[in-house]
Amino acid sequence: MITLFVISAPSGSGKSTLVHEVMKRVPRLRFSVSYTTRAPRGQEQNGTDYFFIGREDFEARAEAGEFLEWAEVFGNYYGTHCSELDRAADEGVDLVLDIDVQGARQLKQKIPAAVSIFILPPSRGELEQRLRARSQDSEQVIERRLQEAAEEIRNYSNYDYVLVNREVGASAERLAAIVEAARSRRDRMEREIRPILETFNNA
Ligand code: 5GP
Numbered sequence: 001m002i003t004l005f006v007i008s009a010p011s012g013s014g015k016s017t018l019v020h021e022v023m024k025r026v027p028r029l030r031f032s033v034s035y036t037t038r039a040p041r042g043q044e045q046n047g048t049d050y051f052f053i054g055r056e057d058f059e060a061r062a063e064a065g066e067f068l069e070w071a072e073v074f075g076n077y078y079g080t081h082c083s084e085l086d087r088a089a090d091e092g093v094d095l096v097l098d099i100d101v102q103g104a105r106q107l108k109q110k111i112p113a114a115v116s117i118f119i120l121p122p123s124r125g126e127l128e129q130r131l132r133a134r135s136q137d138s139e140q141v142i143e144r145r146l147q148e149a150a151e152e153i154r155n156y157s158n159y160d161y162v163l164v165n166r167e168v169g170a171s172a173e174r175l176a177a178i179v180e181a182a183r184s185r186r187d188r189m190e191r192e193i194r195p196i197l198e199t200f201n202n203a
Helices: 015-025 055-063 082-091 101-110 124-134 139-158 168-183 186-201
Strands: 004-008 029-031 034-036 050-052 067-073 076-081 094-098 115-120 161-164
Touching: 004 015, 004 101, 004 168, 015 029, 015 094, 015 168, 029 082, 034 055, 055 067, 055 076, 067 082, 067 101, 076 082, 076 101, 082 094, 101 115, 101 139, 115 139, 115 168, 124 139, 161 168
Parallel strands: 004 094, 004 115, 029 094, 034 050, 115 161
Antiparallel strands: 034 076, 067 076
């Protein structure tokens, strides 16, 4: 049985760095590579960051039920392909999904055992500063992202955990602790517990 870790955050809250950090610290975690219709940015690689596909292709796949969840975000489609789950199960690893609030809602409905985590920036001012520091976006885009962040943040109460990202190292430690706690749940431990109990029964 694998566990899905669903992580959502407003853009600019440092989510990608955080996810990257936690994957370095915690073994047997794999990043779920989504499908998207948006164009690749910077160093992004097809098949590593996303699978980049056209709108028609995406719509056909969505129609065919290939996605575990999908949503339109900032005018582009994004979706988690069902095969990502099978691949993780085959490899015996847990899956980290960086998806938006709409996708997280769909996923929780389908897989209630998924562990959801919402990342909050320390304040609006801090988020604004981080968005400006990235300096990829125009003033207009920054303003829009701040408004969207305010909308997204309202959804925090649907998540199992909330993490305030003040400093990436400390946040990565916390996220790693959440993963470890989920892995220690009794229902996940059954296989490991059985042989231990048997040693007591045989005594
Ligand atoms: P970006 O274009 O900046 O990589 O991502 C934009 C937003 O899309 C982020 O909030 C990210 O979490 C979300 N996103 C990425 N992949 C998926 C996905 O497969 N499903 C959904 N619902 N959202 C996604």
